[in-house]
Amino acid sequence: MRVVLASCDRLPSGDGDEEALVAALVRDGVDVAWQPWGTPVEADLVVLRTTWDYPDHLDEFLTWCAAVPALANPLPVVRWNIDKSYMAELAARGVPVVPTTVVRPGEEPVFPDGEFVVKPAVGAGSRGAGRFTDHAEARAHLESLGVKALVQPYQSSVDAHGETALVFFAGEYSHSFHKGPMLAQGLAEAESGLYVEERLGSIEPSERQVALAEQVLDAAAALLSLRRSDFLYARVDVVTGADGEPLLLELELTEPSLGFRLTTDEAASRFSKAIQQAASRA
Ligand SMILES: Nc1ncnc2c1ncn2[C@@H]1O[C@H](COP(=O)(O)OP(=O)(O)O)[C@@H](O)[C@H]1O
Ligand SMILES: [Mg+2]
Structure with a gap:
């Protein structure tokens, strides 16, 4: 079984966070390789990972996504998720989101x-x-x-508490991590040109945060006529609203960092298993 982890020219072998995942796939006997998006791929499954330069080449990126043998997450999911206007669609479905x-x-x-x-x-x-x-x-x-x-x-709770990222594989909750506030006054500066440096840490989510993340995934799946388990990977970023209740800030079904460095190797093993199941179905 051959799996390609898609990256970009600036980060051809990822940003280092996925070392535990590559190790888990190798341990499971999967032929795994990194490859920057944009060139032809041979694989049973292509998993989008550090493809972070696509906002500047959107049409080209989506054309490449459509041309690869089997994509995770699937192309209709990527097309829907790549445009954050989905926040309004989720709100219309009754999901508590940051007003957008x-x-x-x-x-x-x-x-x-x-x-x-x-x-x-x-x-x-x-x-x-x-x-x-x-x-x-x-x-x-x-x-x-x-x-x-x-x-x-602006959600002022972010200044004190940042955001919590809840990671799911094949629709099942896996682990969480914490991200500090990203925006000072004015404009965020991306020194690398690709992303603004993040301050990350470990965190355990509350039950209400997990429940919100599940509601988000179920609503997104319903909008796409899919099941939650059709999302090979998902990251649900939540913040705390003025009333203390969690609110969705971002649903990442395209190329989220998954915080493997901030959790145990079991998370990488779970993702490896989910990848193999998706690859054998593809
Ligand atoms: N409404 C908001 N309130 C507070 N902080 C925000 C808000 N929107 C974005 N941010 C900050 O900006 C960062 C980037 O925004 P986000 O919507 O997550 O886009 P992306 O991560 O795809 O660039 C967040 O991690 C958060 O720190
Ligand atoms: Mg974000």
């Missing part, structure tokens, strides 16, 4: 009271995300982005 409005280029934005975030609808690694109170500055940022964007009230 979508602003298309040329549209007059309506900004929330107080601090708010403007970020590109298609984006990764916090690139292009900015935190504003001044409407003129936020408008200038929207214009400089020149693409569809999201506007959300």
